[in-house]
Amino acid sequence: MSSLKTLACRVGLLLLMARSAMADCESFGMDFQDxxxxxxxxxxxxxxxxxxxxxxxxxxxxxDNDTATNVFVDPNGDQYLCTDTALQPDDTDELSTCPLNKNQLWSGAWSVLILSNNGNDDPIAYERDFELSVGPQNTSTVCFPIYVFADLY
Structure with a gap:
């Protein structure tokens, strides 16, 4: 698995360098944006x-009717191969699941690499860099007093 991660990283870096600024297939982050x-x-x-x-x-x-390889990169530069996503149809949410659970994450600068040969068209490579703040979620309950006004006739 380690050699697969290394290969995905190397291919991704080559694609990132080779990708033209005017790629014909664009990727957008719906939840984690650059x-x-x-x-x-x-x-x-x-x-x-x-x-x-x-x-x-x-x-x-x-x-093209192809898939993207997705790589999650931690703040130390270690890569985790996530599930592939389809490139078609356009404007459709495509979920990728990574082998790290949320309780295994830590605060810092993380990245997602999206790589594909894109069938017979130009290959694509996108990188989204973002900050994660990781900690326990706190829930607070706030109670408001209820006032009852009675008619005083």
């Missing part, structure tokens, strides 16, 4: 997940 700051509950044993959407920018070329 440059954002997000909270994760350290008491949750749910896996870390993220949602992407893909969109063809031209009618001739764009997102």
């Amino acid at each position: 440059g954002g700051s997000y909270f994760q509950n350290s008491l949750s044993s749910d896996p870390f997940t993220f949602v992407s959407q893909f969109e063809a920018l031209t009618t001739c070329e764009g997102c």
Whole structure:
């Protein structure tokens, strides 16, 4: 599994360098966006997940009927291979599940790499960098007094 992670990272870095600024298939983060700051509950044993959407920018070329390989990168640079996501149909939420649970995360700078050969079109590689603040989620209950006014006739 370690060699697969290393291979995915190397391929991803090559694709990131080779990707043109005008790629025909674009990826958008629906929950974790580039440059954002997000909270994760350290008491949750749910896996870390993220949602992407893909969109063809031209009618001739764009997102082929292919999948994206998704890699989650921790603040130390270690990579975790997440589940693949489909590139089609356009503007459809695609969920990727990672092998780390939320209670295994820590605060810091994390990244998601989205990589695909994109079928017969230009390959794509996107990187989303974001900050995670990880800690126990607190819930507070606030009670408001209820006043009853009676008619004084």
